[in-house]
Amino acid sequence: MTDKGSKFAGEPVLITGGAGGMGEAMARRLATSGARVAIVDLKPDAVMDAAARMQDDGLDVIGVPADTTDEDAMAAAVAETVRNFGSLYGLITAAGIRQTAARFTDIELTLWRTIMEVNLTGTFVAIRAATPELVATKGAIVTVASVTAAAARMNQSAYATSKAAVLHLTKQVALELAGSGVRANCLCPGVTSTAMIEQAVRTDGPGVLDAKLKGSLEQFRPGIPLGRLAEPDDQAAAAEYLLSKDSAFITGIGLYVDGGVSMLG
Numbered sequence: 001m002t003d004k005g006s007k008f009a010g011e012p013v014l015i016t017g018g019a020g021g022m023g024e025a026m027a028r029r030l031a032t033s034g035a036r037v038a039i040v041d042l043k044p045d046a047v048m049d050a051a052a053r054m055q056d057d058g059l060d061v062i063g064v065p066a067d068t069t070d071e072d073a074m075a076a077a078v079a080e081t082v083r084n085f086g087s088l089y090g091l092i093t094a095a096g097i098r099q100t101a102a103r104f105t106d107i108e109l110t111l112w113r114t115i116m117e118v119n120l121t122g123t124f125v126a127i128r129a130a131t132p133e134l135v136a137t138k139g140a141i142v143t144v145a146s147v148t149a150a151a152a153r154m155n156q157s158a159y160a161t162s163k164a165a166v167l168h169l170t171k172q173v174a175l176e177l178a179g180s181g182v183r184a185n186c187l188c189p190g191v192t193s194t195a196m197i198e199q200a201v202r203t204d205g206p207g208v209l210d211a212k213l214k215g216s217l218e219q220f221r222p223g224i225p226l227g228r229l230a231e232p233d234d235q236a237a238a239a240e241y242l243l244s245k246d247s248a249f250i251t252g253i254g255l256y257v258d259g260g261v262s263m264l265g
């Protein structure tokens with residue numbers, strides 16, 4: 001186990017989308033830093049397997065299958081976390097789905113609705129389910145949007161719009177919870193090496209993010225000022241900061257972890 005210091009002293013954290021990609025990296029990093037972590041994910045086998053992998057490494061992690069768009073399931077997931085760990089200090093909403101590249105004129109309305117439902121409503125439902133417990137501990141929330149929250153991308157109208165809304169929702173939540181001592185901030189990742197982006201590169205036609213980026217993950221590199229894709233742990237490090245007391249006076253921001261892409265507009 002890597003020693004990344006002890007930013008947390010057993011504080012319980014719930015991470016949605018924790019069975020893979022960034023969510024799993026966040027769980028691993030936070031648990032390594034002393035947090036007790038509940039990972040929540042749609043896929044029951046995947047979430048229990050991910051939790052078992054981390055438990056094998058000596059980390060205090062439990063798996064809780066749940067769909068973030070389901071209010072009752074999320075209430076149960078929060079209750080399960082509190083039953084195991086006694087309270088809830090942190091929430092990270094990393095669950096999300098991508099959009100198959102399509103011009104806004106061509107996107108199926110059902111796909112548009114599904115993307116809004118998972119990326120935006122799922123984030124909202126998770127935050128509402130966790131809020132009473134977070135108020136009790138004066139905890140913190142980290143939502144996960146995207147660089148597309150700030151700048152349009154070709155053929156990503158549903159995804160980018162959902163992520164812009166997640167950023168704004170985070171500001172609303174931050175404002176409405178500031179008086180309760182709960183902070184909320186939004187992580188805005190650039191292209192990050194996970195299953196989601198690998199699938200996009202494999203299956204989407206020209207026009208995913210930008211036509212000239214089609215192909216291998218390496219083809220994203222020239223558009224990134226720092227010259228590489230993000231690793232999941234780059235995002236986990238930023239989420240850890242936003243959740244920890246190191247960012248005690250920061251609330252309502254979008255933090256772009258994108259190798260400089262957002263400065264290009």
Ligand SMILES: NC(=O)c1ccc[n+]([C@@H]2O[C@H](COP(=O)([O-])OP(=O)(O)OC[C@H]3O[C@@H](n4cnc5c(N)ncnc54)[C@H](O)[C@@H]3O)[C@@H](O)[C@H]2O)c1
Pocket residue numbers: 016017018019020021022023040041042043066067068069093094095096097098118122144145146147188189190191192193194195196197
């Ligand atoms: N990978 C990137 O390049 C990138 C860039 C910007 C933003 N993001 C965002 O980061 C977040 C994590 O992405 P990732 O790349 O790790 O993706 P991923 O596909 O590897 O992981 C996402 C996880 O969310 C889970 N999930 C999906 N819908 C769910 C639901 N309704 N309820 C519970 N769990 C659900 C999936 O099962 C999966 O395990 C997403 O919100 C994504 O939009 C990713």
